[in-house]
Amino acid sequence: MKNIKPLITSPHMGNTYIAVKAFLETVGCLYVPCPPTSRRTIELGARYSPEFACFPFKVTLGNMIEALEKGANVILMAAGRKGLCRLAYYHIVQEKILKNLGFEFEMVGLGNNLRDVLFRKIELWSGKRSTLPGLIKATAITFRKLKLIRKIENLTRNLRPYQVERGEVEKISRKALALTEEAKTFSQLKTVEREIKRLFTSIPIMKKREVLKVVVVGEFFCCLEPAVSFQIEKILGEMGVLVTNNMSSYRLAKGFLFPDLQKWWINRFIVKKYLRYSGGGEERRTLGEIEIYARKGYDGVCILSPFLCLPENTAKTILPSLSKKFKIPVLSFSLDENFSEVNMLTRVESFVDMLRRKKNVSGN
Structure with missing residues (x-):
């Protein structure tokens, strides 16, 4: 491993890889993205994972196997900083599984060891000294890209139900x-930002079309990775539903470095009456955002969570009373490798039809 040039990878979580690649390449490291998450990825991860591991563990393990097959020899994996979620142990178990499969690589869990990674590991990977100005520049470019990614994702969600030609927004x-x-560079990013605005403005839309509004909440990995949620945002959007998803890579990265004031406000003033203590996942944010968007007049809620995720299952026991209190329908999916896309499509179509009848809005 010492004589091999470090080739770094990280599991997919939506479009986060774009920002990870930007940071590492700016500080002089080599980065190879995992192949896009596919059915093969999920099957590989499920085959070598413990039976009762949650879905994100299996998918990220599949990502790692495919990246190692492409020649990667360093894996960056989010390890969390605190809390009860098993995410903190993913990289430890995944490393043992992959080494038992015969792969030679270095696993780096990103958590409380951030200083060590920035000032020691990056020097080893890039072959040059890490400087504070260089790290600040890389961080600034990374966050700029994360904000652009969030902007693109929001524009995609907002325009999809209004598009004249199906697939145009996706393109x-x-x-x-x-x-x-x-x-x-920063100047290139500024140019790209103007081009993004021009591209989305050029899409023909039906401005007067009446749409339904649905908020997507749940476990962050399921909300961010389209392959894991089986493209549910795209499906809803093409059915004439305006989707809101407050989870973003930018929000996660910012929350890792700075206090998440929105999350604190939800926990302190909204969720406390439903769930006083955190179970380690996103269950309190899920409950809080249901109340927030119900009060904003949204038509429905879609909840995405991994099968066997204890924190999200805890929140689900409170959902019936919350749904009844705010008169807002809730559609919940527990996702794993055996999840049926056909079953999901049937349930989504029925859910949208019910919302449409409830609101008396005609679709296409």
């Missing part, structure tokens, strides 16, 4: 993400 979104990935 523009892919192009905008590719431009964001290619940009290397």
Whole structure:
């Protein structure tokens, strides 16, 4: 391993890889993204994971196997900083599984060891000294890209139900993400931001179309990775539903470095009456955002969580009373490798039809 040039990878979580790549390449490291998450990825992860491991563990393990097959030899894996979620132990178990499969690599869990990674590991990987100005520049470019990614994702959600030609928004979104990935400097990013605005403004839309509004909440990995949620945002959008998803890579990265004031406000003033203590996941945010968006007049809620996720299952016991209190329908999915896409599509279609009848809104 000492004589091999470090080739770094990280599991997929939506479009986060674009920002990870930007940071590492700015400080002089080599980065190879995992192949896009596919059915093969999920099957590989499920095959070698413990039976009762949660879905994100299996998917990220599958990502790692495919990246190692491509030649990666260093894996960065989020390890969390505190809390009861098993995310803190993923990288430890995954490393043992992968080494038992015969792979030679270095696993780095990103948690409380951030200082060590920034000032020691990066020097080893890049072959040059880490400087504070260099790290600040890389961090600034990374956060700029994360904000652009969030902007692209929000524009995609907001325009999808109004598009005249199905698939047009998706095509523009892919192009905008590719431009964001290619940009290397602040001036290039500024140019890309203007181009993103121009691209999305050029999409023909039906401005007067009446749409339903649904908020997507739940476990952060399921909300961010389209392959794990089986493209539910796209499906809802093409059915004439305006989707809101407050979870973003930018929000997670910012919350890792600074206090998440929105999360604190939800926990302190909204969720306390339903769930006083955290179970380690996103269950309190799930309950809080249901109340917030119900009061804003949203038509429905879609909850995404991994099968066997204890924190999210705890929240689900409170959902019936919350749904009844605010008169807002809730559609909940427990996701794993055996989840049926056909079953999901049937349930989503029925849910949208019910919301449409409830609101008396005609679709296409």
